[in-house]
Structure formats: C-alpha cells, structure tokens
Amino acid sequence: MTKTLVRQLFRETEKYAHKNITVSGWIRTIRISKSFGFIELNDGSFFKNLQIVLEKDKIENFNEVSKLNVGAAITASGVLDMTPDAKQPFELKSGFVEINGLSTSDYPLQKKRHTFEYLRTLAHLRPRTNTFSAVFRVRSILAYAIHKFFQERGFVYVHTPIITASDCEGAGEMFQVTTLDIEKIAQSGQQSVDYSKDFFGKAANLTVSGQLNVETYCMAFRNVYTFGPTFRAENSNTTRHAAEFWMIEPEIAFADLKDDMRLAEEMLKYVISYCMENALEEMEFFNQFVDKDLLERLANVINSDFAHITYTEAIELLQKEKDKFEYSVEWGSDLQTEHERYLTEKVFGRPVFVTDYPKDIKAFYMKLNDDGKTVAAMDLLVPGVGELIGGSQREELYDVLVSRMEENGLSPEDYGWYLDLRKYGTNKHAGFGLGFERLVMYVTGMGNIRDVLPFPRTVGNADF
C-alpha cells in the first residue's frame, strides 16, 4: 500500500484532490458522535494535521476506532475531499481504518496547553506537540541551512575532536574524560592521580571549542568551518546555557575582522531567510503563539544592515545613560547583560557588532590592535538573546602571540602545534563562534535553551 505524506497533500493539493489515498500517523485529537466522528491525524511529515472523517456505515470497525485514545497510531484510506468553506482546506473521507498501535487513557499529552516546564519532564513525548514539532523541524532546517551556506561558498567542513588533551583554552570549566576507576582511587586514599596510567597517558577532557584545531585546517584549506557538539561544565543556571550544546565555528584565511563580520552578517541573513522560506507554517505558528513580533523582527534583520560600534564608543554612550543601569560602566570591564541588551534593543533596535575590546578581558589568541590596549574582537548582540556570536581576528605574529600567552599564564610549549601556524606561512585570519541553540532561540522566539535541545543537559539534569 503506497502511503501519501500529509506534507504532499498540503504542498501539491491539486495532485491528490478527489483521489484515493492512504495515510499513516498518530491521533492528535478525536471527536466522536453516535454515527460519525473526526480524527486529527499528524503523520510527522508536516506541521499541520489531516482531518479524517469517520462515518459509521462506511467503516467496518467504527466502534473500535471510536474508542481510540489520543496518541494511537493508525493507517487510514479514503478519498481526499476539498472543503473550501471549512477551517481546514481538505479532509479524508475514510472508508478503512487500520489500528497500528493503541494508546491509553493516561497518555500524558492532552488536547490543551501544557507548560514548557511540564513538557520538559516528557522529553520523549514532547516532539509530538505543536510547539516542539515546530522547534525541532526548524532546528533541523537551520542546521541544513548552515551547511548549505558554507558549502555553497567553498568552505570545508572539518570534524574537530570531541576529546582533547590540550590544556585549558580559558573557555570554561571542562568535563574530564577518564577510564581510571575513580571509586578505587577514592578508596585507596592516594593523594594524587597518576594520569600516565589513564587511557591517553595524560588527563583528557571534552572539548570546549574546536577553534584552535580548526585554525590548522584553515591554514590548509583557507576557508573552513566546524559544526559539532561542545561541552562546558560551568555551574550556570540560566535560560541561555547548557552543558552540552552545538557550536558553529568558521575560520577564514587572508582575512581580517571586517571580513569576519561580513561573513557573520551574510550567514545570519542567509539562514534566517532560508528558514522563513522553508518552514512557513512553523514560523507562522511561532509568530502567533510564542512571540508576536517574531516575523517582523526577523524581516528587519534580513533587510537592514547590522550596526557597528567599538567597545570604547559603547562605553562612552552607556556612561551617558548610567542612571538606567544597576551596574556601573567603566572602560576595561566587560559589558553586563543589561548593557548589551540596552545597546541592541534600545539604542539600535537591530543586531549590532561591538568591536575592539580591551585585551585583558579577551582570549590570548585575539589580534592585538596597534594601540596596544585593545584586540580585534567582535561580539554580535541581537535583541532578545543578547550575545549570539563572538569572534576575532587571530594574532598572526609569532612573538606577539607568545607574549600574549605568557601574559595569560599559559606555557607556549604546550601550544607548539598552534604556534607552528605562525611559523610556517602565517597570514591574517579570523573566525567566529555561533551557539547553535542561541540561533534556534533567536529564530523561533523560544525563551529557554532547554526547549530547543531535544534532550537538554544542564546542571543537575541528564535525564533521558
């Protein structure tokens, strides 16, 4: 039996109108009267449901079907009827229903609104709800759009390692990876751990960033990107942080900070446009039920040029408005969340690049500017989410990089392979990191990172 997908019915309606079709899916709602009834079927291929009409005298097992619970899996055949005057454009007048899998009366998803907190406890069932079906289809489409953007421009996709024995990169607390029996070590009472006995012969961790590794491939392929999981063991409990998240890190050779920002802006506009064209129904749903200004805001992002401001200019601007802030603003300290949001939401009302931060609050590998005080770094701030992208031009001068490492308390001998890149054919290069979940949040309007990760891992929570 050839199955028709509900997506096809909506996308190529003329082709299926008045024809006999067979569909399979799960019951979202069921309404039964004495001699007829309706089933809303979702087959997973499309955001919207197909209404199936059941008539007692046309369906052999009507009584059995009428007792089905929400969540049951069925296969139904019949004629696709056009219903231009009804709420739905068409419906399936069913003549045959096969029950594939029953559900029970304690099915936890009701035909009503649930809180996101409750649905987080049902991570295995929540993709069956409207909101999460929309979120995770958009997540998939966005991931594809990112690959499409970079591949169309000749970027090489590099798989940087998940496990790393590199010393700290200053990007955050790391999860240790070990095959040592820690219970045995604890019981033995020994004072220190002999990592030479560990799997890799030294201490190893899960990666906090693929950047240093991908820079090596940048120096071979010129334009490269990573897109993979990243792990941070920070004890941070916010709507924007997870212990396991996905990051996109492009790196471009023979390029400076301006090229980097141009790339970031083009990429963001590209993936948002792609999503709005390819997830129409989902985006409309978000605009209606999650964030009323979403489509307008995203259209504004696509059509306007991003703003630019240097860190120093931003500090001057914020100092004039200091009454509005809880925290004071001083040159040399990092911008607070309230400052970032004020800049992007109130001052500019669109995405803004803040550039040239003081070197002391940024990473060692960032390009030292001619003033000797700032580095060629950029953060892209967006309304609603805050920092979406962080990037920089990299320090390409061997001696400067070594002294920057020493200033940051790192031993250059631990980074021999990284320094080699400055020894053999160094050139200006730049890159950025984009938190994929923050992008999904920005595009969907969802307010909590736990609701854009299929199975979120946060402090104290690794269920499912």
Added chain:
RNA sequence: UCCUCAAUAGCUCAGUUGGCAGAGCAUGCGGCUGUUAACCGCAGGGUCGUUGGUUCGAGCCCAACUUGAGGAGCCA
C-alpha cells in the same frame, strides 16, 4: 555560586482573617448526524513537595530541606 518567586486532583489553576478540599480540562459511563482545544449530563479521582514547629485547630503562620522557574555572574 548568589538573589527572588513557586510547589494543592493526571494537567492548568483557585482556595477569603488560620475553621468541611474546589473549578475547568483530562479519565470512565451515557447522550448527540459536520466537529475544529466539539458540545450536554452523571461519576470516580487528594498523605495540599518533605520533615519538624506554633496553635484547640494549619493548604494558609514559622524553620530547614528538596524540586522547579525567573534574574545575576560565567559564557556560546
């Protein structure tokens, strides 16, 4: 890690000044010939997060703990 708030039926919530534990939805049964979170009737469903305290009496007041949420820091 810090600050604030919350926890009552399967879900979403109400519960007055400390005095009999409530509603809607869901569930079960019955009704209904075009429903759209269908509708109408009836029924079942509770250790009020946990532990302790104050009180004649605690869902309500107090303390600690647990869990969750929001904000801050850290960051992507």
